[in-house]
Amino acid sequence: MKTAIRYFTRSGNTKKLADAIAGALGIPALTVAEPLPEPVDTLFLGCSYYAFDVDEAVKTFVAQNRANIGRIVLFGTSAMMKSVYKPMKKVADANGVALEKEDFHCRGSFGPAHKGRPDAEDCKRCAAFALKAIAG
Numbered sequence: 047m048k049t050a051i052r053y054f055t056r057s058g059n060t061k062k063l064a065d066a067i068a069g070a071l072g073i074p075a076l077t078v079a080e081p082l083p084e085p086v087d088t089l090f091l092g093c094s095y096y097a098f099d100v101d102e103a104v105k106t107f108v109a110q111n112r113a114n115i116g117r118i119v120l121f122g123t124s125a126m127m128k129s130v131y132k133p134m135k136k137v138a139d140a141n142g143v144a145l146e147k148e149d150f151h152c153r154g155s156f157g158p159a160h161k162g163r164p165d166a167e168d169c170k171r172c173a174a175f176a177l178k179a180i181a182g
């Protein structure tokens with residue numbers, strides 16, 4: 047089972063989760079600036095909410111790498127919204143890529159709100175989610 051991690055971040059919040067998954071799985075967490083060099087069964091894809099949507103860089107990454115993505119397992123953060131699943135589902139469907147129904151989501155710091163999030167406990171829960179996701 048081949049697995050990769052890619053993420054997009056503006057202020058580092060999503061990177062914290064990506065690094066937690068990387069630590070749990072023993073593979074590197076790279077940004078969406080790095081294309082997938084080979085097909086993977088599972089792509090852990092991290093992105094957060096920006097003006098009620100995912101960033102264009104994430105959409106471009108999925109479009110350009112779709113042939114190498116078996117399925118996406120999503121993780122992300124936000125200040126208010128519950129999950130990035132909805133906008134990501136649109137991206138996945140537009141590119142014919144499978145998106146796992148279960149994602150990991152937690153609060154991310156935004157200005158004075160949610161200081162320190164994701165915190166150590168969020169990262170621990172995210173790592174456990176990733177291990178469960180690849181266990182099947």
Ligand SMILES: Cc1cc2nc3c(=O)[nH]c(=O)nc-3n(C[C@H](O)[C@H](O)[C@H](O)COP(=O)(O)O)c2cc1C
Pocket residue numbers: 054055056057058059060061094095096097098099123124125126127153154155156
């Ligand atoms: C320009 C901008 C727009 C945002 N829009 C939303 C939004 O629509 N809904 C929301 O819940 N959070 C929103 N946020 C908060 C971010 O989703 C949150 O801070 C997130 O943890 C950022 O992750 P990052 O540091 O990995 O980029 C926004 C943040 C920024 C900077």
